[in-house]
Amino acid sequence: MPAARAAPAPLALTMGEPGGVGGEITVAAWRALRRGDPCFYAVDDPARLEALGAPVTQIAEPAEACAAFSERLPVLPLSEPVAARTGAADPTLAPLVIESIRRAVADALVGAASGVVTNPIQKASLISAGFAFPGHTEFLGVLTKDATMPRGPVGERLRGPAMMLAGPALRTVPVTIHVPLAEAVRTLNVEAIVRAGTLAAEALAHDFGIERPRLAVAGLNPHAGEGGALGDEDARIVAPAVEALRAAGIDAAGPLPADTMFHDDARARYDAAICMYHDQALIPAKTLAFHETVNVTLGLPIIRTSPDHGTALGIAGKGLARADSLIAALRLAAAMAERRSAL
Ligand SMILES: NC(=O)C1=CN([C@@H]2O[C@H](COP(=O)(O)OP(=O)(O)OC[C@H]3O[C@@H](n4cnc5c(N)ncnc54)[C@H](O)[C@@H]3O)[C@@H](O)[C@H]2O)C=CC1
Ligand SMILES: NCC(=O)COP(=O)(O)O
DSSP: OOOOOOOOOOEEEEOOOTTTTHHHHHHHHHHHHTTSSOOEEEEEOHHHHHHTTOOEEEOSSGGGHHHHTTTSEEEEEOSSOOOOOTTSOOGGGHHHHHHHHHHHHHHHHTTSSSEEEOOOOOHHHHHHTTOOOSSHHHHHHHHTTTSOOTTHHHHHTTOOOEEEEEOSSOEEEESSOSSOHHHHHHHOOHHHHHHHHHHHHHHHHHTSOOSSOEEEEEOSSGGGGGGGTTOSHIIIIIHHHHHHHHHTTOEEEEEEOGGGSSSHHHHTTOSEEEESSHHHHHHHHHHHHTTTOEEEEESOSSOEEEESSOOOGGGTTTTOOOOHHHHHHHHHHHHHHHHHHHO
C-alpha cells in the first residue's frame, strides 16, 4: 500500500495594517473555512482578534494550528499587543506589521508554513515609519533572496519577484510594478518584459496546471503605437521582447492594443496578459472581479498570495468588508502548495 501523504503544513496569515479591514476579514475567513480547508494561523495579537469575535487559541508553533482550527482561530502572537485605532493607520505600529510579515516568511522558508498569505498594509504609513519598500512584493524578494529556489538551477533563472493578479476570468502581470507612471515608461526595457513573460509562463505551467500557456503582451502606447505614429516603444521594446519569448518556446502574441485585449472574446485567446505598467494590469483585473481576484507573487522560493484589495480604512469596523478575496487567496495558496508538493 502506498504511504499516506503527510498533512500539509498550515498557511501563515499576516496581520497587515491593524487599523484596516484585515482583522475582521481574517475572522470571517476562519469562520468560512474552519470546517474544511485550508487551515491557517494568524501572526497577530490574539486579544485583538478575540475582540473581533473569534474564539482564539494562542499557539507557540505553526504545527499546533491545524488540530485547533475547526474550533478556534490559531494565533501566533506578536512580540507586543497591538493597540490600533479602527479606521486609521498608525505608523507607530509599523514594527509590528513588519514583524508579522517577517515571521510568516521565516515559517514558510523552513517549511513550517506551506505558504504566506498577507493582509493589506497601508504603504504610505509604513514608508513614513522608515519601511524601504513600496509593497510586499519587493520586500518579499529581499527577505527570500538567499533561499534556494524550487527546481534548482532552473528555478534560479526564474527568480522574481513579479506580481500576478489572478481572477476567475483574467490573469495579468505588470512588467513595472510600484513606480510612478513616468518612470515606468522611461525604464521599460526588453529584458524586463521577457523576465515577466517567462515568470508568468512558468507559473501558469507549474502553479496553475496549464500545459501550454498562452501569453498576450500588451502594447504601451495607444493602438500599440499605430505603426510608430503614436510612439516608438512598441516597435523598439515590446515587439523584440515578444520575439525573444517566442524564440524561447513561449506562446506569446503582441504587442496588442491594450484597449481591445480585455473584452470577453479577446480573453479567451490567452491565459495571462503581460502588461507594461501597474494600472494597465490592475484596472481590468479588479474591474472584472474585485472580490474574487488574488494577488500572487511569482518567482519566490515560497508561496505568497494576498487579497487584491487594500486596507479599506473607510469601511473598517463597520461590518461591510467582504472576505471573499482573502478566502480566494487562502485557497489559491493551498492549491499551489499541493501542486508544488506533487512535483
Ligand atoms: N497587498 C496590499 O498590501 C495592498 C495594499 N493596498 C494599500 O491599501 C491602502 C488603501 O488603498 P485603496 O486604493 O483605497 O484601495 P482599497 O482596496 O483599500 O479600497 C478601494 C475601495 O474598495 C473597497 N473595499 C476594499 N476592500 C474591500 C472589501 N474587502 N470588502 C468590501 N469593500 C472593499 C473600499 O471600501 C474602497 O471603496 C493604500 O495604502 C494601498 O497602498 C492596496 C492594495 C493592496
Ligand atoms: N495594487 C496592488 C498592490 O499594491 C499590492 O502590492 P503588494 O503589497 O502585494 O506588493
